[in-house]
Amino acid sequence: MIRRARNDDWDGVRALWREVDDLHARLAPAYFRSTSRAPREWTDLVAAPEAAIFVDEDGQSQGGTLIGFVSARIFETPPDPAMVPLRRGHVEMLVVARAHRRRGVGGRLMRQISDWALRQGAAELVLTVWAGNKAAEAFYEHLGYGELSRVLHTRLV
Numbered sequence: 001m002i003r004r005a006r007n008d009d010w011d012g013v014r015a016l017w018r019e020v021d022d023l024h025a026r027l028a029p030a031y032f033r034s035t036s037r038a039p040r041e042w043t044d045l046v047a048a049p050e051a052a053i054f055v056d057e058d059g060q061s062q063g064g065t066l067i068g069f070v071s072a073r074i075f076e077t078p079p080d081p082a083m084v085p086l087r088r089g090h091v092e093m094l095v096v097a098r099a100h101r102r103r104g105v106g107g108r109l110m111r112q113i114s115d116w117a118l119r120q121g122a123a124e125l126v127l128t129v130w131a132g133n134k135a136a137e138a139f140y141e142h143l144g145y146g147e148l149s150r151v152l153h154t155r156l157v
């Protein structure tokens with residue numbers, strides 16, 4: 001069952017959030033590290049007026065296990081005359097519990113967040129996939145996402 005997130009989802013969310021943080025720490029250790037999130041980060045995100053989070057809860061009744069969540073935020077184009085004004089949704093986090101992958105959960109969460117972004121007047125969704133995340137690349141390609149830009153870097157120290 002997919003529904004909007006609540007403050008009291010924190011206990012189910014923390015392990016999922018840890019999965020995606022650990023993944024990013026493995027993929028880009030110069031940028032990310034494994035950490036324990038504070039409940040406040042979750043409640044701030046749930047309360048953010050320009051953002052939305054949907055969770056997928058396994059089981060019919062309240063109190064089921066959370067098996068995935070997605071979060072996104074609405075962005076306006078910066079006031080740059082060279083940029084085409086376009087309201088966009090930015091998908092900030094998507095994670096499905098390892099044991100529940102390849103069963104369509106990620107696809108269903110992305111449909112919910114797309115519908116939400118459309119209702120907010122967004123014309124498109126954008127997101128970042130860190131280099132080496134082959135599963136996410138294949139997943140978004142399957143959903144029809146295409147490359148918009150590439151961020152290059154080199155270490156100076």
Ligand SMILES: CC(C)(COP(=O)(O)OP(=O)(O)OC[C@H]1O[C@@H](n2cnc3c(N)ncnc32)[C@H](O)[C@@H]1OP(=O)(O)O)[C@@H](O)C(=O)NCCC(=O)NCCS
Nearest residue numbers: 094095096101102103104105106107129135136138139142
């Ligand atoms: C990426 C992720 C959210 C996909 O969730 P999911 O529930 O497994 O995705 P779905 O079951 O909806 O997959 C839909 C399709 O995407 C493609 N796909 C998904 N995972 C894939 C993988 N590991 N390898 C190849 N193709 C994959 C397939 O075409 C799949 O359809 P199929 O299973 O019928 O072949 C999940 O792997 C995950 O949580 N990864 C860790 C966190 C992460 O990387 N998040 C995204 C950060 S940008």
